Amino acid sequence: MIVNLVVLLACQLAGEVAARGLGLPIPGPVIGMALLFAAFILQPRLAQRIAATTSALLAHLSLLFVPxxxxxxxxxxxxxxxxxxxxxxxxxxxxxxxxxxxxVFLAVARLTGASE
Structure with a gap:
């Protein structure tokens, strides 16, 4: 679980460094989330490994609203x-x-030819 948290926090840190270092108008955590998503696509086993940790974090999400x-x-x-x-x-x-x-939903439905 510690390694999984390190992966999550490393992605957020990389996003923060990129956002601040390059002066991007996008928040660092959003960039970090995109990096994590790219890592999941490149390494599907990583997504399976982190699933348990993220489920535990989501189960205690209410604690993050205290601040x-x-x-x-x-x-x-x-x-x-x-x-x-x-x-x-x-x-x-x-x-x-x-x-x-x-x-966006209507545009995607129109592009994919989904029936009503």
């Missing part, structure tokens, strides 16, 4: 001041993401 909750409590004054704008941005971005997903 976010502490951050919200720490910035209650900002939420009180800009709460309406933050909620509007959250609502609009959620609707935009859902609509983008719908349009």
């Amino acid at each position: 976010a909750g502490v951050g919200v409590v720490g910035h209650l004054d900002t939420l009180g001041r800009d709460g309406v704008a933050l909620m509007a941005a959250l609502l609009l971005s959620t609707v935009a993401a859902i609509l983008a997903g719908v349009y």
